[in-house]
Amino acid sequence: MKALIQRVSEASVSVDGQAVSSIGRGLLVLLGVVRADGEAEADRLARKTAAMRIFPDAEGTMNLSCTDAGGDILAVSQFTLAASLRRGNRPSYADAAGREQALPLYEHFCRRLEELTGRPVGRGVFGADMQVSLVNDGPVTIIADTDAF
Secondary structure, eight states, X not given: OEEEEEEEEEEEEEETTEEEEEESSEEEEEEEOBTTOOXXXXXXXXXXXXXXXXXXXTTSOEEEOTTTTTXXXXXXXXXXXXXXXXXXXXXXXXXXXXXXXXXXXXXXXXXXXXXXXXXXXXXXXXXXXXXXXXXXEEEEEEEEEGGGO
């Protein structure tokens, strides 16, 4: 499972010009599910995301989690994170999980984050052509891959 996690001052997702979800200060998580993933990977990534200390404390040191900082989370599915550029210039998505696998794992990841943070997690619309807007705060952007932890 792969995620691009951004600390934001605000973020939103819309479909066909209609707002679907928005948050203020918090995390925007773009989530890619690969065929080798299961609930164990979703759980590990949710735990890392919830506990990641990338918000400033009173001294300005990145020492607080999103929950500690009172932030929100918006999670958006993004199969293109599973892209491979090993051969040629056109990305291959052969490693990306299909809808029947990816959707339940995306929802599991979101529910797990809600359990860990005690707050609702905003969501995009799985499989839709979404427009995501954000103001990256810092900028702070973290790439997380469950193969690495």
